[in-house]
Structure formats: C-alpha cells, structure tokens
Amino acid sequence: MKNRESLAEPLEIRVVGGGAGGFFAAIVCAEAYPQAQVSLFEAGSQLLSKVRISGGGRCNVTHSCFDPATLIQFYPRGGKALRGAFTRFQPKDTIAWFAKRGVTLKTEADGRMFPITDSSETIVDCLTQAARRAGVQIYTSAPVSQVRREGDRFILTLKSGKEIWGDRLLLASGSSPQGLQLARSLGHQIESAVPSLFTFNIPDSQLHELAGLSVEPARVQLILPEQKPLEQTGAVLITHWGLSGPAVLKLSAWGARVLHQHRYQATVRIHWLPTETAESVRQTLLAAKTEFPKRSIAAHNPFSQSPHNLPRRLWQYLILKAGIDETGRWADFSKQAMNRLIQQLTQTELPMRGKGVFKEEFVTCGGVSLKEVNFQTMESRCCPGLYFAGEILDIDGITGGFNFQSAWTTGWLAGQAMGKVVHPSYT
Incomplete structure (x- = not known):
C-alpha cells in the first residue's frame, strides 16, 4: 500500500x-x-x-x-x-x-x-x-x-x-x-x-446523625497496615453514610490504589482543630473549667467561635465518644476525662469499611x-x-x-x- x-x-x-x-x-x-x-x-x-x-x-x-x-x-x-x-x-x-x-x-x-x-x-x-x-x-x-x-x-x-x-x-x-x-x-x-475520588463509608450510627455538618478545616489521615499515613487538610462533610468533602476526596485520590488493595478497609484519623496542638487544646479546656465551673460540659463548647467554629453537635458527639457524661459540669471535669477529650478532638479514629460514590x-x-x-x-x-x-x-x-x-x-x-x-x- x-x-x-x-x-x-x-x-x-x-x-x-x-x-x-x-x-x-x-x-x-x-x-x-x-x-x-x-x-x-x-x-x-x-x-x-x-x-x-x-x-x-x-x-x-x-x-x-x-x-x-x-x-x-x-x-x-x-x-x-x-x-x-x-x-x-x-x-x-x-x-x-x-x-x-x-x-x-x-x-x-x-x-x-x-x-x-x-x-x-x-x-x-x-x-x-x-x-x-x-x-x-x-x-x-x-x-x-x-x-x-x-x-x-x-x-x-x-x-x-x-x-x-x-x-x-x-x-x-x-x-x-x-x-x-x-x-x-x-x-x-x-x-x-x-x-479515584470517592467518599468513605463509616459504620457509626451516632456520626450519621450529624449528617450535613461541615468542618473547615480539619486534618484527615488514612491509616493502613505497613503504610506511611496519607494526610490531607480541608473541609470535611459528615454524611448519612460517613465522610465526604474536599479533604476526604483528596485522600481518596492519593490513596486510590492502596485502598483498593486493602478492599477499602482502613482507619480514618481526624484532627478537628488542626491549627491547635494537644497542649493548646488542654489550655483552652482548663480555661473553660476555671471560667465556667457550673456550666455543663456539653452546653459550653470553648471551640465554637472563630477560627475553629466547631459545631455544637459535633462537640457533643466527641464528648460522648470520650465517655464523658453529657450532664457533667466543668467543675467536675477530671484529668482523665480531659485527656480522653483531647484525644477525640485531635485524633478521632473511625473505621472505614468501604467506599461511596462522588456523584x-x-x-x-x-x-x-x-x-x-x-x-x-x-x-x-x-x-x-x-x-x-x-x-x-x-x-x-x-x-x-x-x-x-x-x-x-x-x-x-x-x-x-x-x-x-x-x-x-x-x-
């Protein structure tokens, strides 16, 4: 030819x-x-x-x-x-x-x-x-x-x-x-x-009750066996099935292959106050205990104002996750309870069990x-x-x-x- x-x-x-x-x-x-x-x-x-x-x-x-x-x-x-x-x-x-x-x-x-x-x-x-x-x-x-x-x-x-x-x-x-x-x-x-680009299925019915809440920014990590944690910071949206939002979608993209290999089974770790250290969170909690001893811990969220804007319902979810009585007062806030709450505010761990679709x-x-x-x-x-x-x-x-x-x-x-x-x- x-x-x-x-x-x-x-x-x-x-x-x-x-x-x-x-x-x-x-x-x-x-x-x-x-x-x-x-x-x-x-x-x-x-x-x-x-x-x-x-x-x-x-x-x-x-x-x-x-x-x-x-x-x-x-x-x-x-x-x-x-x-x-x-x-x-x-x-x-x-x-x-x-x-x-x-x-x-x-x-x-x-x-x-x-x-x-x-x-x-x-x-x-x-x-x-x-x-x-x-x-x-x-x-x-x-x-x-x-x-x-x-x-x-x-x-x-x-x-x-x-x-x-x-x-x-x-x-x-x-x-x-x-x-x-x-x-x-x-x-x-x-x-x-x-x-690539998908949402995370989190089997936590109490978290699902917060569907519609958005937190910006939050730092999100993916923890997988024998892998260096993947991390992204940005807005996180809580949904009826788990987690979405820019930070989660970015993680899904960077972790697409390794998550597929692990059949979308992983641990998600979230720092809800990424501009704060564990120690600065402790100081804020100690100040709340001193200034508002008679108020209930659930009713007074010391991170509700800018720059954190932590939603009230999320604060109450984290209190329960830390094993703290909703009716407890700041005056009775023990050192052990404080440590557990700091852990939840800075390192909430949630199980990822599958993926959703970014529609x-x-x-x-x-x-x-x-x-x-x-x-x-x-x-x-x-x-x-x-x-x-x-x-x-x-x-x-x-x-x-x-x-x-x-x-x-x-x-x-x-x-x-x-x-x-x-x-x-x-x-």
Whole structure:
C-alpha cells in the first residue's frame, strides 16, 4: 500500500470517544488543519456526558492555577508527564480558548472555575458549535468494537460491522473497558483501572446523625497496615453514610490504589482543630473549667467561635465518644476525662469499611501506561499514528477542575499534532 503521506488526498483523522478530551482534540485538529477530514465516533447516544453533570450541572471547567510546577501537584498520577504539557496548554489557555468563543469563566473562592452562566450547557453548546463550524463529522451511538492496522493506516470496525479507514487515530474513550481493550490490541500496556475520588463509608450510627455538618478545616489521615499515613487538610462533610468533602476526596485520590488493595478497609484519623496542638487544646479546656465551673460540659463548647467554629453537635458527639457524661459540669471535669477529650478532638479514629460514590464526578486511576506516550504530541511510542487524550491515560487529578484541565491539555496537544501532513515517524 502507498504511504498516505505522499498522496494528495486529505488526511482522514478518526477520534474514538465524545468526552472532553476527544471532542476538544477533534475541534483543535479541524481548526488547525481545515484540509483534514476529522470524524468522531461516540459509543453512547449523548456527547460530553461528564461535562453536562460536572459541578452539579455547572461544569467545573478548570482551576485558577497558572504555574505548571504547582499545577502538577494536584495530580496523584500523571503529574510528572504533564509538567511539560502544561507549559504548552494550561488553565490560562483554556480560559482564553473559551473566551475567544464567547464564554466567560469565573473563579470561585476555592479556585474552581465555572462559566458565568453557572450552566454546563454553556460549555456543551460552545464545544458543539465549534465542532460544527470546524467541520467535524460526529457519529453518536457508534461504538467501535475493533481496531487494526493495515500498512500505515487504521481500520475501525463499528459494532454494526461497518469498517472505517483512517490515517490517524485518537483514542479518547475514558476509562471504558472497550477503549482500553482497543489500546491493548494496538500494543499498549494498561495500568489496571480502579476508582479515584470517592467518599468513605463509616459504620457509626451516632456520626450519621450529624449528617450535613461541615468542618473547615480539619486534618484527615488514612491509616493502613505497613503504610506511611496519607494526610490531607480541608473541609470535611459528615454524611448519612460517613465522610465526604474536599479533604476526604483528596485522600481518596492519593490513596486510590492502596485502598483498593486493602478492599477499602482502613482507619480514618481526624484532627478537628488542626491549627491547635494537644497542649493548646488542654489550655483552652482548663480555661473553660476555671471560667465556667457550673456550666455543663456539653452546653459550653470553648471551640465554637472563630477560627475553629466547631459545631455544637459535633462537640457533643466527641464528648460522648470520650465517655464523658453529657450532664457533667466543668467543675467536675477530671484529668482523665480531659485527656480522653483531647484525644477525640485531635485524633478521632473511625473505621472505614468501604467506599461511596462522588456523584458529581466519577474518576478512575489507571489506563494507558504513560511511558508509552510522547507527551509533546500525545502520540503512541508503540504505534505510529495512534494518539491519546483524556482519562484513557493513567492520569487523574483531585476534584476541582483538574481532570478536565488534563483532558483539555492532552486533547489540544493531540489535535495540534494529528493533522500534520509529514508524520514524524516517517521523517
């Protein structure tokens, strides 16, 4: 077969996966190389499904972190590989790309960035209109069941049996087993996919009664056998099944593999007053005992005011957990009881027995091994003409817009590279 690089016909570029990474790559490629024929195949009936539900339907597009060295610290897996990639396309470039197409993003207090409309449909509409203008051919309900190479080209076999030829192939099918199998069939090693970003199931009915309470900040540790404790500080949300909130979700991401290995059985240790030491907590309790001897311990929470803002119901839960009588007075507060309460305030230990689902964003770690991908172009090192973008790669970030940013970045790099007429592999 003749090498297509030498022919006059336009390059045929095939994209598998209609999520953020694949869709963005298709647009970027079609805009940069208008002579190319770019086609996108999505297995489901709906495009950009995660974009639609992200951020509770508002779409957390990216995060206001503009230093690549800092940005990569939010990726439990893939940060090193993304360092150079973020020097070429990072959050400020994402902001500019959407702004150029009429979408303004706003920054919230925690750094997350959303469209000013607070609607994911704004992002979906922007992307679909850009794809339409660029001439991307889109096929939904078109799952690809098999891919093979013939000469320098690819043949995609759809589930319907139809065969599609292409000169370049981008796999951006997320963590779907079928997409990973396609990558494996083309010679790639796959790191096993396990959940990342999930909540902790805590079998403590008294804790469950506090559902809805949020504490910020708290320091949370994961204690696992023969492992150095993992630790994160941030807001903790108590739920009907256990614990959620940014600190817990960050821990779930950093501990994704080891927690999977331990079948989500661990000990969670929480310091509810992370700016305090055990001794400073003791001094505060001693002062309360001196100043309010006749008041009940349960009724007077000395940590209720700023900067701690420890909720009253949580204070009463910790008192009970320390084995202290709810009706006891500060005057009768013994040294032993004080030690137990200090332990609960600074080192509450709770059993983790399983995981929940972070409903706003389902993320996995695992995917195509990063050492087999050139992060300047997102081209396979094993199979010339094959590219990757998005969550199919062994990259995942914590919550806050970081997973979308890696999708935009890898999609942009792939889109810029795929349409070049002279392929680096043939030079």
